[in-house]
Amino acid sequence: MQIAQRVKKVAPSLTLTITARAKELKKSGLDVVGFGAGEPDFDTPDYIKQAAKESLDKGQTKYTPVTGLQELKEIICKKFKDENGLEYIPDQIAVSCGAKHSLYNYFQAVINPGDEVLVPVPYWVSYPPQILMADGIPVYIPTDSETDYKITPELLDKYVTLKTKGCILNSPSNPSGMMYTEDELRALADYFVAKNIPVISDEIYEHISYDFPHVSIASFNDDIKQLTTVINGVSKSFSMTGWRIGYMASSIDVIKAVNKIQGHSTSNPTTTAQWATIAALNGGLDFVRTMCVEFKKRRDYMVDRLNSIKGMSCIMPQGAFYAYPSIAEIGMDSMKFCQRLLEEYQTAAVPGVAFGNDENIRLSYAVSMDAIKKGLDRIDKFVNNL
Ligand SMILES: Cc1ncc(COP(=O)(O)O)c(C=O)c1O
Numbered sequence: 459m460q461i462a463q464r465v466k467k468v469a470p471s472l473t474l475t476i477t478a479r480a481k482e483l484k485k486s487g488l489d490v491v492g493f494g495a496g497e498p499d500f501d502t503p504d505y506i507k508q509a510a511k512e513s514l515d516k517g518q519t520k521y522t523p524v525t526g527l528q529e530l531k532e533i534i535c536k537k538f539k540d541e542n543g544l545e546y547i548p549d550q551i552a553v554s555c556g557a558k559h560s561l562y563n564y565f566q567a568v569i570n571p572g573d574e575v576l577v578p579v580p581y582w583v584s585y586p587p588q589i590l591m592a593d594g595i596p597v598y599i600p601t602d603s604e605t606d607y608k609i610t611p612e613l614l615d616k617y618v619t620l621k622t623k624g625c626i627l628n629s630p631s632n633p634s635g636m637m638y639t640e641d642e643l644r645a646l647a648d649y650f651v652a653k654n655i656p657v658i659s660d661e662i663y664e665h666i667s668y669d670f671p672h673v674s675i676a677s678f679n680d681d682i683k684q685l686t687t688v689i690n691g692v693s694k695s696f697s698m699t700g701w702r703i704g705y706m707a708s709s710i711d712v713i714k715a716v717n718k719i720q721g722h723s724t725s726n727p728t729t730t731a732q733w734a735t736i737a738a739l740n741g742g743l744d745f746v747r748t749m750c751v752e753f754k755k756r757r758d759y760m761v762d763r764l765n766s767i768k769g770m771s772c773i774m775p776q777g778a779f780y781a782y783p784s785i786a787e788i789g790m791d792s793m794k795f796c797q798r799l800l801e802e803y804q805t806a807a808v809p810g811v812a813f814g815n816d817e818n819i820r821l822s823y824a825v826s827m828d829a830i831k832k833g834l835d836r837i838d839k840f841v842n843n844l
Pocket of ligand 1: 557558660
């Protein structure tokens with residue numbers, strides 16, 4: 459069967475090889491430590507599950523409006539107002555099947571062939587393929603640990619052209635865990651406004667922060683708000699990765715375009731999951747705050763241990779649940795490092811090359827403290843024996 463050109467532009471996920479092999483080793487009876495997790499190791503809170511069960515019992519099992527229930531959109535608007543200081547009306551909200559789907563819809567709705575989208579490196583794995591599938595061109599902006607993997611207006615200026623039609627911001631970041639401060643975001647906002655560059659602000663980890671609170675770039679003034687599409691969802695904050703609910707806030711025009719695309723592809727996200735999301739957003743932030751207390755302990759332990767291993771160094775992640783140590787001094791590419799770590803020490807990590815950066819690896823601390831201790835002992839041994 460013929461495979462379309464657009465699929466050929468996209469490489470298969472590099473992380474899959476490692477994950478598949480880790481599964482194989484586990485199945486064969488080996489004690490594998492997995493640092494690959496991209497989701498909290500906490501169950502979805504009971505009050506959310508309860509709301510889902512009740513919605514089923516009430517027979518709320520039919521189609522909803524394409525981009526989500528009005529009730530849900532209203533609660534999302536309230537969330538934006540209360541938590542981010544952002545005023546939207548329900549017509550500016552589209553609910554989709556996960557934040558990943560919201561991002562996909564955005565690029566499909568906005569990008570024309572040849573449009574350039576700025577992608578700071580390291581990036582979350584799905585941004586470049588999604589831009590490519592919309593016939594756009596990802597323009598990579600390299601960063602390094604010296605600047606905590608952050609972009610600045612000066613750096614951006616080297617990559618902006620007349621074809622620039624967007625810039626991705628992801629704070630807290632997957633994979634590096636870095637978070638922009640309010641001052642840094644204000645400087646970026648001023649630059650985007652001056653250059654009239656749309657911003658895609660992926661704020662999915664907003665509540666998983668340890669040292670200072672997240673601020674949305676869209677909240678500074680009306681100009682930057684008009685240019686920004688905020689992407690968010692319940693996957694990480696409420697440990698609802700499998701429920702597949704994400705959303706975007708944007709201009710009415712963009713939401714109308716997304717409505718068309720979604721209306722001819724998935725239609726509404728699962729009705730039960732939408733009712734569960736209403737309960738989640740109504741239920742406050744106690745759950746995510748409890749998770750953060752645990753994640754912070756693990757972060758502190760993991761980063762401390764990583765920095766004590768000869769040849770490895772790690773910036774202190776301020777949000778999300780990943781550590782992103784550099785292995786540059788070890789002089790091995792990230793794929794080789796991860797393959798050997800898995801085969802020889804039964805420890806699975808994600809190679810940095812998957813995030814556009816071959817001198818790092820990503821370790822998730824959304825796993826138990828015991829697993830973290832065991833896995834870090836193994837990494838220590840592996841690096842020392844090289
Ligand atoms: C930075 C970032 N954005 C978006 C997503 C997608 O989240 P969802 O599960 O809601 O599709 C993820 C998930 O790993 C992520 O890390």
